[in-house]
Amino acid sequence: MSLKHAMLGFLSWQPHSGYDLKKQIGASYTHHWSGNNNQIYRTLVELHNEGLVTREIEHQDDSPSRKIYTITDAGRAELKAWAMSQPDLPEWKIPFLVQLAWTHDLNAEEMDALLAAYAEQLRMEVLMLREQVHRGTSAPDRSARESFIWHQMATHWLALYENELVWIRSLQGELHTQTKSEEDET
Amino acid sequence: MSLKHAMLGFLSWQPHSGYDLKKQIGASYTHHWSGNNNQIYRTLVELHNEGLVTREIEHQDDSPSRKIYTITDAGRAELKAWAMSQPDLPEWKIPFLVQLAWTHDLNAEEMDALLAAYAEQLRMEVLMLREQVHRGTSAPDRSARESFIWHQMATHWLALYENELVWIRSLQGELHTQTKSEEDET
DNA sequence: GTTGCCATGTAAGGTGTTACATGATTTA
């Protein structure tokens, strides 16, 4: 589990409540988690038990009280050790490819519709991401290198979807010419 | 769950035993599952209960007996309906990006080592995939379109890793020049 | 003679999701 370390990361930037972390993680696409309560609140308890964070309760008159978590020196050490550890290979979960693999029984029109639906999904996502990258979401900015890296991450994420869209568009074209040449033969 | 449909897919190509399916799914990278026994044997029971496959026991003298599963018409209908359904967006799980996000406390050499380690992982994966694509793994080949699609899938999968490698290499370069220009300023 | 392949399956646990529950305050 590296959600623990992702959370430690955000806490190494600024103290956060569970609620803050949920929003932060949910909003950051590169942190591929949904940011759901169950995991976040459980993980905060774990981090606290392991002495990687301290907890402070902040009473508020108008809103419910917040539990503010702050990273400890042990937490920073753990985070750095993890950051330097051997990286894993990325995992692409592309359900569309599984779908595409088993389109043997679809005719040309059904195939067209499928590709078009995927292309449209991607187009919408790309538009949304482009806007988000343009606006620049909340990111740590403690050094030139850090903001450079966060910008690189955002544009790289966008590029993944853009490349997928380019691929599907070229596939659409190639399938059309293929279908046509088969029609010519008959 | 679309593992069910992925398995139906392989069964729509050829009858398989659970053991065959495990190998098939485990070997096919685009079918992003590990191909573990637990899920496969449970899912086969489900598919059978739902009438999407039939089961036949094949006794063998030298080896343990095999349970051969064959897709039914209902299974084919289910598979086609699923293949035409609204595709999901891909999900990129890139733990390295989470790691990279929190490298604030690493110095230039530690950063270099991290990027180099990731690049090396990717380089190995790309080499392996290139060879596999070159050899051409076992894939259905029932029509020109189907083999075209499976070839597209394989090269696209490879391209994902190649692009990741290109990106990390460019990042290595940009971080070097950035570090140098900062040194020049001091 | 230990490892690996064939072939079935079970156990245990980690990871992640949606939905529910509470309760006050602000916004539409």
Next chain:
DNA sequence: TAAATCATGTAACACCTTACATGGCAAC
């Protein structure tokens, strides 16, 4: 008046993984 935001947490469950269990046969 209905919904969204703030803020905490729980329940139930889907999904997926590693490891274990059995047992014969073949290969090195």
